[in-house]
Amino acid sequence: MNEKLKAFIEEAGWPRVIIGLFLLSLFVAAPFVRVRVDASISDTLVRFGMNGILVLAMVPMIQSGCGLNFGLPLGIIAGLLGAVTSIQFNLTGVLGFAAALGMAIPLAVLFGIAYGLLLNRVKGDEMMIATYVGFSSVAFMCMMWLMLPYTSPNMIWGYGGSGLRTTISVEGYWLHILSDFLSIQIGPYLYIPTGMFLFFGFMCFLMWAFLHTKTGTAMTAVGSNPEFARASGIDVNRMRVISVVLSTVLAAIGIIVYQQSFGFIQLYMGPFYMAFPAVAAILLGGASVHKASMLNVVIGTLLFQGILTMTPSVINSLLQTDMSEVIRIVVSNGMILYALTRKVQAKR
């Protein structure tokens, strides 16, 4: 028994065991501070579905050796453009959602190619550059949201009559279009967004399948040893661009899925910090800076979103103060810090 336990901990890794136990203890403690367990589970599941694809977007770039995609906001911006354009044309329901995706993906491909070419020039410093690509693209879009000629009254500032608002509701367009598909409601509090899970699962399957193709294998090899790949006739730069494009496209899809569940499109500074929770989640899931699997994505997202849901509610009730935001920041950045220092160790 003891042996088995040891083997399990070895397999799962200490961080996951500790965080898992912590999460479990939060669920156990919840009823005592009058936090409903079923509502908490429901919250965790919804957040898991919302963030899953954004975390999945980390995988291709990790596999190709481009590191963690701190430039996620770039892909998110493509998704935002798709979403607002779809609303501009007044498209609703499945059509609206599909149109948002249909417009976001080509944009994300274009952005991804440019971003990938940039990263090829800064090999070794990808993560640093990526962070600033993300930040500066958000800042640039802050101007563009004001200047782009969108006219739908649901989206523009009420008083000036031009420029997009910071928060745009998707209600009446494609709110919960995925979440409500085959969704299950148990009692008044527990809600399972089946459709969103199915979509996330489908995306994971596509990613898994891609990694099992010839190109996907080549991409993994590039991440593992670029010199080896080059000597085997692989165009290393091309593989890296492909991975960046995939990552950017997944980010664009991910944010649209996020919005249909959340109910709002957040512009301007909204995407600014979006990369960090995704990075923290995949690292927490057991991925390293150059190896990641679908399992890492699922476990990481579940644990991380679980902690983010539970810590504020339970701890706030315990301490009788509102520190939810502080705790979130400490947990997510602490996770990133932990994982990045571990990478240095692994390199020896």
Place this chain on the structure above:
Amino acid sequence: METTPLLRMEHIGKEYFGNRVLSDVSFSLEKGQILGLVGENGAGKSTLMNILFGMPVISQTGGFEGKILLDGKEVRFQDPLDALDAGIGYVHQEFSLIPGFTATENILLNRESTKYNLLVEVFGNRLETLDRPHMRERAKKAISALGVDLDPEMVVTEMPVGHRQFTEIAREIDRENMKLLVLDEPTAVLAESEAQVLLDAMRKLSAQGIAMIFISHRLQEVMDVCDKILVLRDGRVIQEAKTHETSVRQIAGWMVGRKMEETAEARPAERSLGAPLLKVEHLWVDMPGETVRDVSFEVRQGEIFGIGGLAGQGKLGIGNGIMGLYPAGGKVFLGDKPIYLNDPRFSLSAGMAFVSEDRRGVGLLLEEPIEWNIVFTAMQTQDAFTKSLFGGLVKWRDDRAIAAVAKEYIEALEIRCVSGRQRAIELSGGNQQKVCLAKAFAVKPKLLFVAEPTRGIDVGAKRLVLDTLRRYNREYGTTIVMTSSELEELRSVCDRIAIVDEGRISGILPPTAPVEEFGLLMLGTTRNGNGNGFSEADRTVFHNE
């Protein structure tokens, strides 16, 4: 005249982690004498000098045996600074100069002439003003002692390499008590005329009573300038000789000659080889540290062609260049088909494969399973081990076929591992090398380049690797071009051996040629021509195929 010698090293021995690199080396050096220290790469020259200078690496690895006597007194330097204080200078192979400083500043670094100023009262001597005119005088004096024409105000970055080398030497002789100077391959980077000036300068210094130890691969220079010569091989003194009593040919023989019986073993009778398969014309390759300048040769179908030579002369660049891993130019034909250089994919698709000398850096995916390592190149260049789905739109990795073929190679090459899923990083060096070979064989190449196949692996694994190469050559008719630093290894496997020196092929010999002839080609004496006991007639023989 019976005086105590300036330097005596007695019975010096050294082990690195149970690996003996020096044993019982003794020699002595008089004032003003020049000693030539020669030997192949790894013969123990650098270790000997490290011991003399008390380099930290020696004491960190368990010290050394024997005694060093300087002016009759035993010395044991704790670090190189002690050696400098005792009057021993070292001119490094790589320049240790500050690029943005002038010659004067470099020569007098940390020994500058200084003047008093007020700040000294507050902050101490470190803030004295530099006395530039005086420094200039001193630098000029050191430079003129060398007898060269060098502007003391020139910045190092603007100097030709020869001048940099002189700046380094001038820095050493500026020290007041300089008695002994060690020059580690000072002429390696110099053109012939520059080297000549350096040799003159050495003679001048020797006339002033400074003793020197001169390490060089250019035997002719050693013959020209040294009073006596010490030949090291495998950590032992093979011969100590007065220069005028020996010849370049004899020294070369001492350097490379090993037990001859090993080579003679099981050499097959004349083999019948096919038509020329690989034709290389005027190839140049820009591989850092292994530059190939102008190489032409032909390899025939079914042949095992060896490429040898000293480290850094360009032998490794040839395979890397033809496989497109480093910028290259010239003409290469495989059969009748021209090979586009600088495109690894093209070279691979044309039917060539490469086992890199840099096993861990280029040869393996250390973090991935053995299976992947073996099939990867074949999969990517020939679509082997893939299944086409959706009418060829998707090329799916066929994991089952991969496992099967990996198992085959693991058995055939006796790769010791738990399973094909084990990560390559967990294997020993010899088994990793076998994985690299399996990777190349999986491509089913017409022509296989193998670079340093036995570097860093143990004796048993060496034998297996060489046998495997021989077997693939005999059974499948794979033509092999094998590059190796170990001459004996080449002589035991190859049909012909080309020796590369300074980026050019200095000669192609049959493996049965006497070992001194290989030695002479490696040391580039043929080019300089007038080597002792090495006539014009000999040279033409070597260029016969």
